[in-house]
Structure formats: C-alpha cells, structure tokens
Amino acid sequence: MITRRDFLKIAAFSSLLGLGGAFTINALEKEPGQKVLKDIKALKGKRWAMVIDTRKFKTQEDFEKVIRACHKAHNVPEIANPLHEVKWIWTDDYEHSFAGTAEEYISTEVKERKFLLLCNHCDNAPCVRVCPVKATFKRPDGITMQDMHRCIGCKFCMAGCPYGARNYNFLPPRDYIKELNPEYPTRTIGVVEKCTFCNERIDRGLLPYCVEASEGKIIFGDLYDPNSEIRKVLSENIVIRRKVELGTQPMVFYII
Amino acid sequence: MLDLALKGRPRYWIWVSFLITMILIGFICWMREHHIGAAFTTGLSRDVTWGFHVGQLTFFVGVAASAVLVVLPYYFHNYRVFGRIAVIGEFLAVGCVLIAMLSVFVIMGQPSRVWNVLLHATPHSIIFWDMVVLITYLSLNLLCGWTVLHAEKKSAPPPKWIKPFIYWAILWAPSIHTVTAFLYAGLPGRPHWMTALQAAHFLATAFAAGPSLLIILSMIIRKVSKFDPGQQAINKLAEIATYALIIHLFFIGLEFFTAFYSQIPDHMKSLIYLYQGLEGHNRLVPWMAVSTLLAFIGLIIFIFPPLRKWNVTKVIAAACVFFSIWMDKGFAFVVSGFIPNPFDRVTEAWIALNEFLVAAGVWSVGALVITVLYKIAITVKEKAVFDKYGQKQVVE
Ligand code: SF4
Ligand code: SF4
Secondary structure, eight states: OOOHHHHHHHHHHHHIIIIIHHHHHHHHHTSTTOOBOSOOOOSTTOOEEEEEETTTOOSHHHHHHHHHHHHHHTTOOOOOOTTTOOOSEEEEEHHHHTTTTOOTTSOHHHHHOEEEEEOOOOTTOHHHHHOTTSSEEEOTTSOEEEOTTTOOOOOHHHHHOTTOOOEEOOSOGGGGOSSOOTTSOOOOTTOEEOOOTTHHHHTTTBOOHHHHHHTTSEEEEETTOTTSHHHHHHHHSOEEOSSGGGSOOOSEEEEO | OGGGGGOOOHHHHHHHHHHHHHHHHHHHHHHHHHHHOHHHHSSOOSSOOOOHHHHHHHHHHHHHHTTHHHHIIIIIHOOGGGGTTHHHHHHHHHHHHHHHHHHHHHHOSOGGGTTHHHHTOOTTSHHHHHHHHHHHHHHHHHHHHHHHHHHHHTTOOOOTTHHHHHHHHHHHHHHHHHHHHHHHHTOTTOTTTOOTTHHHHHHHHHHHHHHHHHHHHHHHHHHHSSOOOOHHHHHHHHHHHHHHHHHHHHHHHHHHHHHHHHTOHHHHHHHHHHHTOBTTBOTTHHHHHHHHHHHHHHHHHHHSHHHHHSHHHHHHHHHHHHHHHHHIIIIIHHHHTTSSOTTSOOOOOOOOHHHHHHHHHHHHHHHHHHHHHHHHHHHHHHHOOBOTTOOBOOOO
16 A cells, blocks of 8 residues: 555655656766666666676675775775674675575685675565664665664664664764765764665666676666566576575575 | 652662662763763674663563562452552552663664654554553553552542553553563564564563562561561462463473474574583673572572572572573573674673663662652551551551
C-alpha cells in the first residue's frame, strides 16, 4: 500500500530522476572523465545493485584508488584505531569476508584475494527495520539511506546489520578529516554513518565514486532492467553474496 | 502525602544526600562522554556497540516486571499475605522502570534528539514499543501504588475505579519484558540472541532476581522501621524465587543443548566464549564462573526448606541470586551477543570507569525515587495498615 507521504516521496524522486536527471546528464556529459549512468529512465522497477569483479583487483593500489575516491569525497574521518574507525568501503580477506560460508579448500589464489566490503543495500534490510526514528530508511530504488541529522545514536542498527557495514562516530569526526571536501557535509559525534551508494551522484545521473575509480572492475546498474549491463554480467559469471541465508537480500555481488 | 518524605531521621538524609551526590557524579561523567566521545569513556567499539547500559535496561526491566508476582496473587487471587508488600512491589517497579528508561537514554549519541522516537514513531522498531510499554507501566504502577496507599492512609478500602488499572498493570508486566526480549530476539546476524526462548528466559530470570531484591528490601525495611512486611510474605517470595531460578537454569541447559547438539558453529561460539573463552579471548570466563557459582549457592540454599526459611541464609541466597543474574543479564548476555563479530573475529568489551559511574548515577536516580516512595509508604503503614480485609498490622 502506498501512503500519501510515500507517493509524494516517489513523485518528487521520479521528477528528480526523470526530468532533472535527464537535464543534468546532458550537462554533465560534456565534462570529460565523468562516467554517466546510461539507464536512468523512470523510477519504475529500478533497483540499484553492484557487482564487484574480484578477479580484476590485483594490486593494493587498485583497492586504494577506490577507497580513497569514496572516503575523500565523503569526508570520512581517518581514525587509526580499528575499534573506533569509520569506513564506508574497505577490504578483508576471503575467509572473514564470507565468514560462515567460506570454502576451506578453495584455491589459494582466491584465499589470498582481498574483497571490497561495503553496505550491501539489502533489499530486506534489518538496519531499516530496527531504526526507531527512520534515520535509516529505504529509497524506492533500493538504496539504504542514512539521515545523519535525525539519528539519535542508539546503535540498534549496528546490532541489526549482519555485515558490520555501519559506523558509529565514537570520536568527533571533524577532528580526523585530513582534507576537507566542502561539497559534502561532515558529521557530528554520536551518529551512525555508512555508504549510501553515492545517492547524491546517482540522482545527478553519475556513477558512484568507487565504480568510477575502479575503471571497470565494479559494475553498477539496475537489477530490474533485463537489458542492463549488470544483468548481463550476473548471467555470465558465477557470483556469491555475503550471508544470503539470513534473508536480507544483499545487493552487492562478488564475481569469484 | 508527599510531605511525609520531607521528615526523616539523620540517616535518611545521609542516604538521600549520598544518592544525590552519585547522581551528580553520573551526570558529570555523562556530559564528559558527549564532550570527548564514547571512544574514551566506554568500553564499546565498532564490534560491540551495546554494553553495560543496555544490560542495565535488560536487567531492570525484569526486576520491574516482577512486581506482578506480588500484585497478581494479592489482587487477583485474594492472597492476603502479600497485602502488606503489594505497594512495596509497585514502588520498586516504578524505580526500576526509571532506571531502565534512563539506561537507554544515556547510550544515545544524540540525546537531544530523543523526541524523534515520538515525532517519527516507527512501529516496526522494537525500541518504539519498548518506550511505549515502559512509560505505560511506569504510570500504571505509580497510579496504583499511590492510590492504594492513599486509601490506606485514610483507613479506607481502595476506590473501585482503580481496579481496572491494577488489572491492566498485571497484564502489562510480562509484556514489558517480552518487548525487551524482542530487542534481541529478532536480529538476523546475532545467533546468540536469536532464540524463541528469549522472552520466556528473560521472565524466568526476572522472577528470580526481582523477588530476591524484594526479600532484601523487606529485611532492610524491617530493620530501619516499625513496619513489618511480614515473615510469611518474605518466605513466599523465597519460594517463588526458587522456582524461577530452577526454570532459569533449565533454560540455560536448553540453550546449550540446541547449540551443541545442532553443532551450528554460530550458535556455539558465544557460549564457548562465555564459559571457556574463544581463540584466546576469555575476559568473561571468570565473570561467568562467579555468576554460575552464585546461582548454585542460591539454588542450594533455596532448595532446602530449613535454609530457605532461616532469614540469615535466605538473605545470603537472595543476594547470590540477584548478583548472579545481574552479572549474566546485566552485562555478559549483551556483550556475548556481539561475539564473534560479523567477520568471525573476537573483539572483547569491558566496563569503563566513566561508563560505570554513569550507570551508578542512573541507579541512584532509581534508588532515590524508591527511597522517597518507600519513606512515604512506610510512614503510612507504620501508623496503621489495613489491607482490603481490614486486617490491622501488629507492630511488635
Ligand atoms: S549491509 Fe547492513 S547497513 Fe547495509 S543495508 Fe544491509 S543491513 Fe543495512
Ligand atoms: S543509531 Fe541512528 S540510524 Fe541507527 S538505529 Fe539508532 S537512530 Fe537509527
């Protein structure tokens, strides 16, 4: 059932994507070096998803480029202590990334691979379910959003997320930003933050920063569009997802 | 009646000043946390985001719910023995719900935004329901306790209109603890918490810890005032605690069976961590050993009637049971739910001093409210106690 409020949200959103979106695409295509989402049409049936081709990430620099692009643009604080760090996208090894389903006798090459981890923008997201103030909410296009101005910092979502994808600002984040990007807001102490699939870029018809910086190693697109590139990649490769058995329907796929 | 709280002997005022000092210290520590960040003031981390305070919520909601154990037999089954302590139980519930609610409040990173929970009411979040049931339960107990006491003061039977509220409070008590269990029981990534037994187990622990505390409080009241909650009532509370304790221990056994017979690693790991240590991490093992030992000392005393009836051993057992469950539910249960983390790694957590002092401040708020309410209740009851059968208390 669609409530009036939801309808208004969808209406506002689709006009942004449909009309405003088309307009910005034209404007932006002229800027060199910016990859643009081709499949922005209407909101109907859209579900953003990501495929990470883990075979193509070879060197440390491959990962760092991607992580740096995201963290710099989003003013993610650099906190050294792993207990209190904030990370939107990061890496871990096979065994820990796929804890519970990792194959012991898989090739050493895969075992030694690193995997990019980020919020899975789960279709059935527990973090959204438990948030008492709708600070974590779902956009109709599948993005799990985080409203840093509404979050009360109860950390329920962190107990709810089975992927360790959420960060609580245990420390004043602004003290730990090395290079400030004035285009993107910084956060305050005591709120939760995480990857938002670069919703601010998607709304302007641009690909997420990490996808752009990966130079083809990450594929992003609309899962509901049978002709999209992401569907093609998914149908041609063997992919795995993290903890599918929990029913959260993660929207990040890994080509092994 | 409030004026009765303003007259007291020096020791009453010393106790009240002590509590107020603790509240102030707690408040300063809490302000400090918001200034320098929870990284320095709590034992929490990315991996273990809930700890001591959420444990206090869990534990004290249970103690509050256990008031039903004296209210229900008295009002519902006309069990006269509990006539004298029904109000004591209700006022204990008021203080404990307050502790529980404040314990959630102090964990919030942005406490000034707490109204968002009502402004953006979210029915699919359990925190919303927890807030609703707790506020309702607090109001109900305050209303019922106060009204009944007021009638007692005038040596009159309680007014008729209060009946529905008393029954409502009785129905509400299990619900507050069930909703609190649902905070944990429905999270997909936390196998240690995700058991359908959770709410039932919570109630069992509550019904052991709550009466234990009431026993201790009754003995204190007996010592410091002329009001006697009644030996028979105290004995009955010990019996109730015995049954609840046995059910609690039985439920622990059930959890162990399910985890270890199924051999599903995720279900075994938290238990292994708690009782044996996991991958070299064993900070909670001695803690759990003490908790288990206390539970068994309590069990042995409670199970043998002569030991259970003798007041000295009874109080020892009550203290053992209370602390055993506090250690388990008020800390270990919450922390071990986060171990191992989603990446199958172990990050341990411990109680930081600042965190402890904040909690002590919160307990003091509850204790102060209970003290004031008890002071009033005891003064009224010292004069004359008429339960609904018009039975007058005999003051030795
Ligand atoms: S990965 Fe975690 S934070 Fe992201 S949508 Fe899923 S449950 Fe929520
Ligand atoms: S910490 Fe913030 S985002 Fe997470 S559940 Fe609480 S209010 Fe929602």
